[in-house]
Amino acid sequence: MKKKICLLLTSILVLAFSAGCSQAVPTSGAESDKSQQSQKPVVLKVGATPVPHAEIINFIKPLLEKDNIEIEIIEFQDYVQPNTALADKELDANFFQHKPYLDNFTSERNLDLVSIGNVHVEPLGLYSKTVKSLSEFKAGSTIAIPNDATNAARALLLLQTNGLIKLKEGVGIEATEKDIADNPMNIKIQPAEAAQLPRVLEDVDGAVINTNYALPANLNPSKDALVIEGKDSPYANIVVVRKEDESRAELQKLIEVLNGDEVRSFLEETYKGAIVPAF
Numbered sequence: 169m170k171k172k173i174c175l176l177l178t179s180i181l182v183l184a185f186s187a188g189c190s191q192a193v194p195t196s197g198a199e200s201d202k203s204q205q206s207q208k209p210v211v212l213k214v215g216a217t218p219v220p221h222a223e224i225i226n227f228i229k230p231l232l233e234k235d236n237i238e239i240e241i242i243e244f245q246d247y248v249q250p251n252t253a254l255a256d257k258e259l260d261a262n263f264f265q266h267k268p269y270l271d272n273f274t275s276e277r278n279l280d281l282v283s284i285g286n287v288h289v290e291p292l293g294l295y296s297k298t299v300k301s302l303s304e305f306k307a308g309s310t311i312a313i314p315n316d317a318t319n320a321a322r323a324l325l326l327l328q329t330n331g332l333i334k335l336k337e338g339v340g341i342e343a344t345e346k347d348i349a350d351n352p353m354n355i356k357i358q359p360a361e362a363a364q365l366p367r368v369l370e371d372v373d374g375a376v377i378n379t380n381y382a383l384p385a386n387l388n389p390s391k392d393a394l395v396i397e398g399k400d401s402p403y404a405n406i407v408v409v410r411k412e413d414e415s416r417a418e419l420q421k422l423i424e425v426l427n428g429d430e431v432r433s434f435l436e437e438t439y440k441g442a443i444v445p446a447f
Contacts, residue, residue, distance in 0.1 A: 293393030
């Protein structure tokens with residue numbers, strides 16, 4: 169009898185132990201990490217002009233992958249489509265313009281787009297295929313400038329700073345050709361689409377070119393420009409999003425990485441002064 173009782177108790181203990189072992193085991197930290205890694209990454213579509221904007225975004229792709237963010241770059245060759253595409257929700261952000269241009273563009277088209285931070289300055293430069301210094305410009309020389317309002321004003325201010333023309337008092341970043349108050353050398357101003365200025369350079373005495381179009385044409389502002397804007401230029405290039413997405417976590421992470429030490433080193437080492445960090 170005692171033997172049967174002992175066998176019964178042993179059986180009960182075995183069953184209890186088996187039931188306990190069959191319960192769910194808490195997930196380990198490693199397994200939790202694997203679960204997070206298996207989650208589908210958040211894809212951000214970022215519109216950018218090829219140089220240097222797309223190059224910079226390509227550089228930070230691996231840095232953002234650590235936070236499960238995947239960047240898809242949509243390249244543009246002009247200054248209009250990136251903002252209209254963003255407004256139409258074809259993009260999550262764009263990176264190609266400075267604040268004065270954004271303000272003018274959104275005001276004219278009534279778009280609700282905002283900057284979430286500065287990244288770099290691309291010094292605007294005056295280039296020439298025939299002239300080696302400002303003193304070599306002759307009376308009646310033709311200088312091409314960007315035809316969009318903000319970059320045209322920026323170009324005129326550069327020409328004024330270097331003594332080629334004089335603008336009316338107080339016009340600042342809203343300057344137009346009509347605001348030229350003094351033109352002692354009768355410089356002819358020839359507006360052209362910004363992207364076409366490197367090509368136009370062959371047919372004019374000089375051209376004021378944005379760095380993102382100068383670099384692909386093998387023009388380095390720090391070496392090839394007759395004059396360039398100073399490093400304190402107010403025309404820092406910015407990351408732009410729709411107002412409704414201003415606080416979106418992934419976009420805030422994007423600007424955080426773009427303002428990081430890795431990007432600062434990349435700009436300084438890659439562009440050798442042609443691109444200046446603005447953070």
